[in-house]
Amino acid sequence: MAITGVLRPGLCQIRVLDMAAAKTHYIDRVGLDFVGEGPDGRVYLKAYDEFDRHSIVLRQADESGCDLFAFRVARPSDLDSFEQRIKDYGYTVYHVEAGEMPGVGRRIGTVIPSGHRIELYAEIEMADRHPPITNPDLWTDEPHGMRPIRMDHALLYGPNIEEVQDFFEKALDFRCAEKVMLPDGLLATWLTCSTKAHDIAFVKHPEPGKFHHVSFFLEDWNAVGWASDIITRYNISRDIGPTRHGITRGTTIYFFDPSGNRNEVFAGGYTYYPTDPTRMWDETELGKGIFYYEQQLNERFLTVVT
Numbered sequence: 001m002a003i004t005g006v007l008r009p010g011l012c013q014i015r016v017l018d019m020a021a022a023k024t025h026y027i028d029r030v031g032l033d034f035v036g037e038g039p040d041g042r043v044y045l046k047a048y049d050e051f052d053r054h055s056i057v058l059r060q061a062d063e064s065g066c067d068l069f070a071f072r073v074a075r076p077s078d079l080d081s082f083e084q085r086i087k088d089y090g091y092t093v094y095h096v097e098a099g100e101m102p103g104v105g106r107r108i109g110t111v112i113p114s115g116h117r118i119e120l121y122a123e124i125e126m127a128d129r130h131p132p133i134t135n136p137d138l139w140t141d142e143p144h145g146m147r148p149i150r151m152d153h154a155l156l157y158g159p160n161i162e163e164v165q166d167f168f169e170k171a172l173d174f175r176c177a178e179k180v181m182l183p184d185g186l187l188a189t190w191l192t193c194s195t196k197a198h199d200i201a202f203v204k205h206p207e208p209g210k211f212h213h214v215s216f217f218l219e220d221w222n223a224v225g226w227a228s229d230i231i232t233r234y235n236i237s238r239d240i241g242p243t244r245h246g247i248t249r250g251t252t253i254y255f256f257d258p259s260g261n262r263n264e265v266f267a268g269g270y271t272y273y274p275t276d277p278t279r280m281w282d283e284t285e286l287g288k289g290i291f292y293y294e295q296q297l298n299e300r301f302l303t304v305v306t
């Protein structure tokens with residue numbers, strides 16, 4: 001398959017209450033690399049195997065949560081074609097100038113009916129400390145903390161997720177890899193623009209614009225165990241895990257940053273192809289879908305969001 005158009009998640013801007021505590025968490029414990037701090041105080045971070053300048057942006061604020069989630073598209077001209085398709089779908093498009101984030105080109109965005117800012121951009125500088133290219137070793141700088149390979153996806157909570165799914169499919173060419181249908185309608189949807197089981201996911205929730213988690217990809221189940229050791233050693237607030245999702249099949253741990261934003265580290269998950277059917281879950285096996293070993297949801301998973 002050719003991967004064109006929207007390629008992958010690229011940027012997640014997270015609101016934190018205490019920047020010093022957030023830097024300790026995301027750099028020393030999660031194991032992201034410090035890229036730089038902008039003139040407005042935002043802190044830019046990346047995982048060791050990412051070529052792009054940064055992927056996580058921390059912004060000091062009075063309320064935790066997620067400001068925006070952005071996808072990289074293949075070519076600058078894709079921004080124009082997606083702008084037209086978003087407008088044709090009936091949504092308003094806003095523009096963000098090149099340089100609003102250091103090293104990032106112009107962005108377009110829209111506020112989807114779940115209340116989230118979703119953005120697209122084509123250009124970002126390559127990181128100074130990018131992964132090796134010539135006769136490439138495994139990494140440039142030795143991975144640390146939980147050794148995250150990349151920022152992988154986000155799960156967002158909000159209303160109107162049937163329409164959100166339709167928008168991602170029709171305007172941005174995403175496909176639904178997996179979903180949960182309850183008798184009263186769609187509870188959750190996992191959407192992919194690639195061969196990953198998901199690049200973004202949504203769960204139905206009455207309050208708009210809520211952030212459930214941002215997720216970092218790890219090498220394997222052993223790495224998930226190592227991350228779990230770090231979580232306990234440094235008394236990081238743990239939500240659940242290590243365990244496995246039935247949905248996407250990823251092995252996972254959820255935990256919280258010092259501002260209460262949920263993080264996930266995970267490994268595995270199936271490969272999705274556009275010819276695959278949408279996998280379906282219903283209320284009879286939902287617990288197994290979310291937490292395959294426990295076979296039941298914990299209350300926090302459905303209610304604690306920022």
Ligand SMILES: [Fe+2]
Pocket residue numbers: 153154155213215264
């Ligand atoms: Fe996740």
